[in-house]
Each structure stands twice: as C-alpha cells, then as structure tokens.
Amino acid sequence: MGAADPRGQLPRPRPGAAAALGAPAGGQPSAAGIGGGLRTAAGRTQRRQRGPQPWCAGVAPPRSAHAAGSGRDGGGPGAGVGLGAGLRVARRRRFVASAVDSSSCARPQGERLGAWGIDTPGCLPMHIRQAARLLAGTALLSSLWAHAQTLEVTPGATVLAGDPVHLQVAGATPGARLTLRAERVMNGWSGPGRFQAEAVFVADAQGRIDPDVQAPASGSYQGVDARGLFWSMHPVPPAAPQALASGEVVLELLDGERRLARQSVTLLPKAADVTVSEPAAFPGARFALPGGKTRHPALIVLGGSEGGSAAARRLAPLLASHGFAVLGLPYYSPAGWGPQGPTPPELPALPASFVDIELSRLEQARDWLARQPDVDASRIGLYGVSKGAEFALAAASRMPWVKAVAAIVPSDVVWEGWGPAAPGADQRSSFAWRGKALPWVPYEGFMREFANATHGRPVVLRRPMEAGRAAHPERAAAARIEVEKIAAPVLLVGGGDDQMWDSAGMARAIAARRAAAGLATTALIYPEAGHGLADHGWNPTTTYKDSFFSLGGRPDVDARAQADAWPRLLAFLRESLH
Missing domain, CATH: 2.60.40.2240 (Acyl-CoA thioester hydrolase/BAAT N-terminal domain)
Structure with missing residues (x-):
C-alpha cells in the first residue's frame, strides 16, 4: 500500500447509500475491519472526501506566570484535522492551559508524529500532544479505510x-x-x-x-x-x-x-426448481424435471466406458436446469479399483462387461418417458459421451422417434467389446440390436498397450484401435454406423489430440456422410483438445493427465474447448427440441 494523504477524512456515504465494511456477495455488511473495504450497497468504493487542512494546535508562551492561565491562543490559524463528523479547534477559541516551561516538555525541540508530517512546537502540555497524536492516528485510519x-x-x-x-x-x-x-x-x-x-x-x-x-x-x-x-x-x-x-x-x-x-x-449442480428422482425401472438412473406446468422436451443421457451412475448424477440435473426433462440412464457397471484392490460394481443389476449392450434399452426408456405427465414424448433427444455417443448414434440410426442427437467425442463405427464376461471372438461386439450382435471393429495389440501401465506409462487406447481399423478395412466398413439414416439434426464434438480414439477424425467422417445426404449436422472440432470435452469449462481439467488412460489435450485447451462447446450444445438442443 502506498503512502496515504494524512489530510483525508473518513469517507461519508452518499445519502441513502448503505455503506458496509467488507460486504460479502449479496450485499450484507460484515465486521471485516479495514481490510474488507468500504463499499456501498451498489458495490462501488466511495471517493475519499478531502477535509480541512491539518494544522498544529499551539499555545502562545505566557506573558507572565500570573497570566498563564488566562491567555488567548496567540492568534494563530485554527483549522483542525477533520474527523468525519468535523472535529475542529476553533480559530479564536479560548482554553485554559497550565503554565509550562521548557523543562516540562518531553521534547523541547518539538515532535514529529510518525510519517504524517504533523510537527508540534517544542513546548506543549502533555494533553495537547496526546490530542495531536490521536488526530494523526485518525488520519492514518481514514487513509487506510479509503484505500482498502x-x-x-x-x-x-x-x-x-x-x-x-x-x-x-x-x-x-x-x-x-x-x-x-x-x-x-x-x-x-x-x-x-x-x-x-x-x-x-x-x-x-x-x-x-x-x-x-x-x-x-x-x-x-x-x-x-x-x-x-x-x-x-x-x-x-x-x-x-x-x-x-x-x-x-x-x-x-x-x-x-x-x-x-x-x-x-x-x-x-441444478436450478432451484429442478426435482430429481430415481426411477425404479432403471438401476442407478436419475430423472431430473424442471419446474413449471408445461410438458417438457426430454433427453436421455448416456455416459461412457466409466460406467455406473456418475454421468446420470452429474448431467441430468444440470441439463434439466436448461428446460429439459432428463433421464440419466446407466447401462453398464464394471468392477472398480480402490486402494485395497478390486471393488464390486456400483450397480450389480447392470452388465459388468461392455459386451452386446442392447440398443433396445432406449425403447424402454422412451416408453417410460411417455408415461410421465410432464414430458412431451414427441420431442426426445439423445446425449451421449464417448461410448455413450457410439450408443446414441447406433440407436438413432434405427429409431425414427429420436428428434436430436448430441454426440460428444463420438465414434463412427461399433468397436469390439471387453470385460470378464466376454464370450467367444465371434460375439464380442460392444452393442446388440434386438438380441443380435452388431458388426464390430477388432483391436490390434490391445494387451500389449495395457502392458505400458506396468512400466508407469499411460495406456493410449487410440493405438490398438487405429491398428485394428487399418488391419481390417472390410470389418470397419461393415461396422460403420449408418448415420445417414438419422433424420434428426446431429451435433458432434471432437478433439484432434484425443488419445482414447480419433474423435475428431470420426466426427469429420460422420459429418461428411450426412452432408452428402443433405442432413443437418454441426461438427465442432478442436484440433489441440483431448477426450475430456463433456463439461462446461469451469471445473478443473488439470487432473485429466492423472487418468489410467491417456486422454490427450492440455488443461487450458480442453477447458477453452469445453467453454466454447457448452453454450453451443445448449443452443442446439433448444433449437432442435423446443
């Protein structure tokens, strides 16, 4: 803090303005002291009001010992130091002082009070010097207050x-x-x-x-x-x-x-009028409903390969806060891993392996939503992240009732499944439709890539995926999701440095096929971003690098991509479903 002007008065709030020390957000005053700042209810710092110029209150030497107690002030100038309410020493005011001589002064040569430049004459009564110190201290307080x-x-x-x-x-x-x-x-x-x-x-x-x-x-x-x-x-x-x-x-x-x-x-995590329930029909699901008496358009939210209810718990209430009835739908719940080793699945009623996940689960979800009185079942969209985006696109290509698809870091093909319950190689697809496994692209070098973890290196899943696609072009063609059959508008968000899979390249491929078919498609590609794009930009992105899998990207790039994509996502959903 720089040197302050000792002449300033304590600030006086304007008439009608409620001044508060250190007022927290919301405008309520608190006793935060000088460091909290002087603010009005409107949040503006008051200007320091300049008071009269300080001067040194003095006593003329007595003309004689007999007259010492009755003399005038010597006719000196008399503007006092301002004290907020206007404490002054009058120019011609009489006062009674004791007779003094130089031997009774603590500092016969005068006194300089601190850094504030107030000099006292060399021979003052003690109570006058104390008053001067008080006034100097008040000037210091005023300056600190005004500059908080x-x-x-x-x-x-x-x-x-x-x-x-x-x-x-x-x-x-x-x-x-x-x-x-x-x-x-x-x-x-x-x-x-x-x-x-x-x-x-x-x-x-x-x-x-x-x-x-x-x-x-x-x-x-x-x-x-x-x-x-x-x-x-x-x-x-x-x-x-x-x-x-x-x-x-x-x-x-x-x-x-x-x-x-x-x-x-x-x-x-949600607006005040959003209610959240847990439908018994779907283990781990969350149904978030906005307030109001109208029937709302609906979204079905599908998380990624992390499984469990995390995506449903986080995204359903937040998206509902923007006017949608949202069903967060878990569909897979693998065993976890804790400090003591493996942990049981969060949702034992769901598949623990990502194998032959039934797309028709979304038809059950649609039927359930149609029974909810606050839902307009003619306006249902899908929101999927990573494997959930693969799920959403594969389902929408078979379900004409879907009115919008938001696919965050998507795939344009169906991939090989995994997990302890995976059957033989001829049935290890990630997804199935009405009991029949969908064609899928196999990985190449999957276990070799996982061996990196034993050497302290991150697992880059993109490598075995790209190797498998290159080694089996005919299978990749058969596994391609027929996105040109999705009549609804589609939003795609991809990261060019995605190390889980090439979400940017696959998003471009989806957009190109749909453009050729004349279908409404929006592709948001962030060249330096990674896989972690399913957020709004206000949460920490620095821990993405701590994942068992390499996600790619950088914290700053990922956060800025999220912040750009989030409002575009909301606008897309409003335009497509409202």
Missing part, C-alpha cells in the same frame, strides 16, 4: 454451474502485485480432495484487477481467461479441517500471505 482493497464476485454468491462468474478487485494501489487464490473441495480420480489455483496480477492505473480482461503476471494459468482460476485448480495437500460446502469455491485476495479480502461463490 475489495473483491467483488458477480452475479452473486450462487451461480448455476457452467454460467459465467466474474471477479473484480478495486481499491488497490496502482502497480501493486496482488494474488487471487481459488480453492474448493471436489472429487478427483482418487476421491474427494482439496483443489487450489492462484495467479498474481498487477493492479492497473485505477487500482483494479479484472481477470476478464487482464492476464496474470504469473500463476496457475497464462493469458486472459475469466475461467482460469477455476479450471487450473490442482490437487493440494489437505488442510485441517475442511468446511467447504459442495460446489463452494473460496476466493481470496492476498498481499503475499496476508489476506486482504475473501469471498465465495457456489457453483450449483
């Missing part, structure tokens, strides 16, 4: 996950290097953990820091990125004890390790 840094989060203390969050610092000393730190508790690859990011910014000429338009000087990310502090979080050692709510992100403004301001924002 504030951290503002908009639109408020809560926001739907995926919607923009804006941070802004005001009141900093121009040129000051201050740190913004973000922290949250969330699930990583190895379970719940503490995630943190920070970036050092240089305050501009107006004392502002705004990550929407400013790049950090150093920190967890580079370049101008409003989401940088969110996606660049990385796991850090746990701190004692955690008190953060689910989705809560704590934001701090720091000068070194000294905290200047603190705010928090909670990224909500």
